[in-house]
Amino acid sequence: MTDTLAQPRPKNAAPWEKLGSRVRFASWITSLVPAAIFVAAWLGLQLDFMAALLAIFLPIQLAFGAWAGFYSYGRKGVNDGLLMVVTFFFSTFVLVLLASVIWSVISEGAAALSPHFIYQNNRYITGTTGLEIGGAGHAILGSVIITGITTVITVPLAIATAVYLTETRDGARGVVRTLLQALAGLPSVVAGLFIYSMLIVSGWSSQVGVMASLALIPLMLPTISRVAEEALRLVPSELRNGALALGAPSYKAFFMVTLPAAKSGIVTAVLLGVARIIGETAPLILTAVIANETNANPLAGGMATLPTYIYNFLYLGDATSLQRAWGAALVLLIFVGILFVGARVASATRVGSKPKRRKK
């Protein structure tokens, strides 16, 4: 055993986190006083919550923020204090908004959620049928199938587009990029109408799952290819040159070096693409109708999806139908949640995460 000079890390090994007593005092005052005044004004004067928040809390908080900055750091602290208050206020505002949306979906949807809601379909269900029977199983199946087909078709197309834009020097890239931007602004109902009028009204096909998948492609494509393009562009050119200098043909340099380096960005791109289309309603109503029966065949018969299911029951408007709509919204939310967590995990696998010791 050799002696080691290494010492265990002390508890307070972060001197930059120690705040001076002035700063601590000022930040306590600044966080407590405006909040207290706000609560007093809101409850005491019976003001509207939003009005009190914007007209009383924000100005007072700003004034105190500026004072705290000045008190702690002098003149140069004033702007810091103001900026801090503004960023905190609005980010909290958005966060609360988001949380309340999610919370309302969860609290309203939980009542409708039950095992049979996940697997039963909408047969013999009217707007007033009790929640003991019937469910969104057919819609879940439909969403998975339609979104799945769209994803399988679009991902290669979108990534190929991104590769074309980043890896080649072709003259038409500008045009393609402009078209992609235009496509990104395409209202989804137009995409649905296009498929409806060209392929369905013309008699070439009927309202089936695949038609819905086709209508969703132009919506998903620009999202994926633009994000994937950014991800590929971020890969340093030194890596690509390094691969080419080792005698790699361009396609191998791309598949073995550039693409793996951009992997997490591309996974994010696919994910955003799925998130973009999974909630689409209008094109689905036009192309796959609002079906009530379970149908796993995308080539024949109408197909329900979660958004059209929600739309249908919102439209009916009875108390139980609204509960069903909320339930389906909750299912959709859970879906997106699983998707995001899954993608995070998939793209987070790091190099050499399982070290194999070489024995000699």
Add this chain to the structure above:
Amino acid sequence: MSNLNHLETKDINVWFGERHVLRDVSLQFQNNHVTALIGPSGCGKSTFIRTLNRMHELIPTAGLSGQVLLNGEDIYAQAVDPVNVRINIGMVFQKPNPFPTMTIRENILSGLKLSGRKIEDGDGLVETSLQRASMWNEVKDRLSEPALSLSGGQQQRLCIARSLAMDPNVLLMDEPCSALDPGSTRRIEETILELKENMTIVIVTHNMQQAQRVSDSTAFFLSENGNPGEVVEFDTTENVFKRPKDDRTNEYVNGRFG
């Protein structure tokens, strides 16, 4: 094998767009010699070294005339595949560029995989390549760690080892030590001296001492008043540094220039 490493350029001219940046460069890189390319910034050394393994043509506006002969055959001949050229003529860049998504071991073997060749004895190749780059002892227990966990100097030596695994005839190095500390620099210089037993080496350097320590011949590049870069003097390293024929060379190697 040692007689198959002869590289030679004839009247290389380079343009970027309409701009002429290198004029009539004709150099001979002798078998198993180290040749240093020196000269002020912007005179075209990097550009020139990139013409030697056809990396130059990857720049969109690049233009070139002249010949680069490897053992008598023009690497720019129509029938020659640039991929094969780059397999025979390896390159180490100024900035270490190990592949970040691969482990140390995978980085060493990446060249074979990228160029589509079979890996017969992977472990052996990894060991000999790292040994030739004199870093085997440092990393032999961490072969499956990500390449980016190495220090900058180690990353550069890993990149050298990665090139060596391809067993090239010629190794091109563009300022390989410019981002490194004196210790790593010394080790890379020692590596260069060992490697030249088996291959021809061309190295760009801004460090006059380094050029004198490692090279047998030296070419001095210069581009004056916006004219295209040219080779002012090309001779044995000793002559270039001790008995330069051209005044401009004299001024440059003695640090009174650029």
